[in-house]
Amino acid sequence: xxxxxxxxxxxxxxxxxxxxxxxxxxxxEDIHLSYKELIEGSAKYSxxxxxxxxxxxxxxxxxxxxxxxxxxxxxxxxxxxxxxSIMPFLTEKLLPEKYRKDLNSLIEITKPTxxxxxxxxxxxxxxxxxxSLVKKILIxxxxxxxxxxxxxxxxxxxxxxxxxxxxxxxxxGTTGLQKGVALTHQAVFNQLESYSKAIRLADxxxxxxxxxxxxxxxLIASFLMPVLTGIPLVLMSPFDWVxxxxxxxxxxxxxxxxxxxxxxxxxxxxxxxxxxxxxxxxDLSSLRAIINCSEPMRFSSHEMxxxxxxxxxxxxxxxxxxxxxxxxxxxxxxxxxxxxxxxxVIDLEDFQKEKIARPxxxxxxxxxxxxxxxxxxxxxxxxxDENGRDLPExxxxxxxxxxxxxxxxxxxxxxxxxxSLMDGWFKTGDLGYLANGELYISGRKKDLIIxxxxxxxxxxxxxxxxxxEGVHPGRAVAFGLFNEEKGTxxxxxxxxxxxxxxxxxxxxxxxxxxxxxQSTAVALHHVLLVDEKWLIKTSSGKIARSANKEKYLxxxxxx
Amino acid sequence: MDKSTVIQLIGSKISSEILKIPGKVIADKEPLIxxxxxxxxxxxxxxxxxEDLFGVRIxxxxxxxxxFDTLDQxxxxxxxxxxx
Numbered sequence: 001x002x003x004x005x006x007x008x009x010x011x012x013x014x015x016x017x018x019x020x021x022x023x024x025x026x027x028x029e030d031i032h033l034s035y036k037e038l039i040e041g042s043a044k045y046s047x048x049x050x051x052x053x054x055x056x057x058x059x060x061x062x063x064x065x066x067x068x069x070x071x072x073x074x075x076x077x078x079x080x081x082x083x084x085s086i087m088p089f090l091t092e093k094l095l096p097e098k099y100r101k102d103l104n105s106l107i108e109i110t111k112p113t114x115x116x117x118x119x120x121x122x123x124x125x126x127x128x129x130x131x132s133l134v135k136k137i138l139i140x141x142x143x144x145x146x147x148x149x150x151x152x153x154x155x156x157x158x159x160x161x162x163x164x165x166x167x168x169x170x171x172x173g174t175t176g177l178q179k180g181v182a183l184t185h186q187a188v189f190n191q192l193e194s195y196s197k198a199i200r201l202a203d204x205x206x207x208x209x210x211x212x213x214x215x216x217x218x219l220i221a222s223f224l225m226p227v228l229t230g231i232p233l234v235l236m237s238p239f240d241w242v243x244x245x246x247x248x249x250x251x252x253x254x255x256x257x258x259x260x261x262x263x264x265x266x267x268x269x270x271x272x273x274x275x276x277x278x279x280x281x282x283d284l285s286s287l288r289a290i291i292n293c294s295e296p297m298r299f300s301s302h303e304m305x306x307x308x309x310x311x312x313x314x315x316x317x318x319x320x321x322x323x324x325x326x327x328x329x330x331x332x333x334x335x336x337x338x339x340x341x342x343x344x345v346i347d348l349e350d351f352q353k354e355k356i357a358r359p360x361x362x363x364x365x366x367x368x369x370x371x372x373x374x375x376x377x378x379x380x381x382x383x384x385d386e387n388g389r390d391l392p393e394x395x396x397x398x399x400x401x402x403x404x405x406x407x408x409x410x411x412x413x414x415x416x417x418x419x420s421l422m423d424g425w426f427k428t429g430d431l432g433y434l435a436n437g438e439l440y441i442s443g444r445k446k447d448l449i450i451x452x453x454x455x456x457x458x459x460x461x462x463x464x465x466x467x468x469e470g471v472h473p474g475r476a477v478a479f480g481l482f483n484e485e486k487g488t489x490x491x492x493x494x495x496x497x498x499x500x501x502x503x504x505x506x507x508x509x510x511x512x513x514x515x516x517x518q519s520t521a522v523a524l525h526h527v528l529l530v531d532e533k534w535l536i537k538t539s540s541g542k543i544a545r546s547a548n549k550e551k552y553l554x555x556x557x558x559x
Numbered sequence: 560m561d562k563s564t565v566i567q568l569i570g571s572k573i574s575s576e577i578l579k580i581p582g583k584v585i586a587d588k589e590p591l592i593x594x595x596x597x598x599x600x601x602x603x604x605x606x607x608x609x610e611d612l613f614g615v616r617i618x619x620x621x622x623x624x625x626x627f628d629t630l631d632q633x634x635x636x637x638x639x640x641x642x643x
Contacts, residue, residue, distance in 0.1 A: 026619070026620055027620060239599075240619070242599045242600060242602065242603070243599075243602055243603060243619040243620070243622045243623075244603070244619035245603065265600075269600065269603075273603045273604060273607065275607070275610075452600060513595070513596065514594050514595065514596075516595075517594070517595025517596070517598065518594075518595055521595070521598070521599075522598060523595055523596070523597070523598035523601070525579065
């Protein structure tokens with residue numbers, strides 16, 4: 001039975017000189033990596049891990065910036081049969097203490113035996129040498145100096161079984177890092193098989209991506225899928241892209257890219273924040289699909305993008321959508337490949353009041369819903385009400401999924417795993433409805449904020465605000481509010497403060513903004529300070545996020 | 560154009576267009592990027608605002624704390640380019 005290592009090895013044996021990865025970094029020449037170079041570079045990491053006594057089946061945390069080291073260390077860990085888990089990199093904005101705390105919780109829960117990082121970061125990690133299972137902290141610069149190994153099929157990774165765990169995926173923040181999605185070799189292969197069919201992946205495709213590898217859309221669709229299926233990938237740094245989004249289009253033009261995955265906000269961002277000068281000679285006619293995924297898809301975002309980029313050869317038929325989550329490896333549904341994405345125009349009032357998506361009739365206020373498409377092969381969807389009963393089509397409820405590519409568990413978190421499953425179905429926490437078998441997403445049952453495709457847990461923000469002087473501990477609430485202009489959610493915070501002179505309020509606001517950004521890397525859109533007893537509590541005394549969001553909308557947002 | 564004018568113009572533009580808190584006064588030496596006041600998604604916006612106001616370009620590789628982090632430092636860059 002195949003596993004990641006054997007599949008990679010097969011590609012290397014058959015096409016050693018095939019360029020599988022073009023790595024871009026601003027200010028540097030592109031690096032063109034063949035399967036031979038990929039496996040040779042990775043073998044050094046595998047060797048370093050095994051020499052350090054790090055065994056197959058053990059977790060290895062990788063903390064590296066975008067670059068060759070990150071790629072080699074990932075596949076090196078796989079070749080050693082160990083389980084890679086990428087920890088987001090410490091950026092200049094994040095507070096080191098907060099980062100350390102997050103890293104601590106990741107290490108306590110996933111119990112890695114190895115950490116791979118770069119030289120400068122070594123001292124940051126030395127604390128784990130003494131009081132954890134970590135056997136060794138490996139330094140990428142040293143590993144790269146290692147001698148070239150003979151590539152054969154003796155790597156420990158070859159003996160991994162299909163139902164062994166191959167990798168962990170985490171979302172960010174204290175809460176996200178505590179829930180590592182554990183996936184098996186077989187689950188990932190099953191996903192790749194169903195999903196490549198759904199998007200008609202073919203040899204002539206070229207994938208272009210700026211997405212970070214600690215995110216499922218980056219890791220699966222825009223890294224593992226191309227490398228394991230032999231489709232060339234052009235990979236740039238998210239850091240470079242966010243400062244110069246036109247780089248994506250330059251890369252697509254240069255490499256004749258055919259596929260790219262983007263979160264919804266990127267459509268607005270690219271439509272509005274790129275200078276015409278930077279788009280000279282850009283040609284997007286090679287694109288057969290850009291896939292809108294990882295945050296709610298908006299019709300207006302597609303329209304904006306099309307309007308700006310059709311003059312650069314971008315085709316309307318290339319607008320596609322996908323509903324995905326790490327717990328299903330990646331995709332659950334896909335639309336827009338063989339037909340245009342369905343737009344379901346529904347009656348706004350019925351939807352809001354009755355939670356039923358009726359097609360809108362003339363003269364009534366309507367809402368344009370963007371379809372996520374039908375489930376990909378071997379994937380099934382149910383919509384249930386609050387009592388767990390199945391709902392008919394066009395009724396809004398929680399989305400449940402069942403597939404042959406689901407998570408094995410939240411790694412070493414049996415409690416979380418049990419809570420998320422119902423008779424073998426995964427409870428997504430997302431709200432949506434089915435119409436003609438296609439899925440429409442309308443929001444979330446769980447209080448999760450998605451900013452630019454990145455999951456933010458409100459409890460992480462609220463905990464930080466509680467530490468600000470002048471704020472009543474435990475008396476703060478954070479929630480997301482969709483911003484039409486940006487195409488993603490804004491984060492709003494409401495905090496109850498002790499009676500103070502008004503001149504202190506500005507200081508408290510600034511302090512809240514500063515602390516939240518340093519711990520979550522997200523800038524707050526609005527900080528509202530209120531008097532005691534403003535916030536609504538549930539009967540059990542907990543702050544009710546959705547009720548307070550409603551109150552905020554009524555009192556502070558026109559219409 | 561003198562430095563205080565540059566600081567005032569770009570400061571009020573950041574408050575109203577990027578932070579969406581019109582009227583907020585940003586101190587000359589207050590960190591903008593390292594403090595997270597301006598998040599990474601807004602850095603491009605900042606460069607575009609500077610270009611609109613002063614007709615000079617801040618390159619994408621300059622959008623980091625090593626190049627500037629305060630209005631004071633940003634205004635020096637703007638002025639040196641205006642005078643070129």
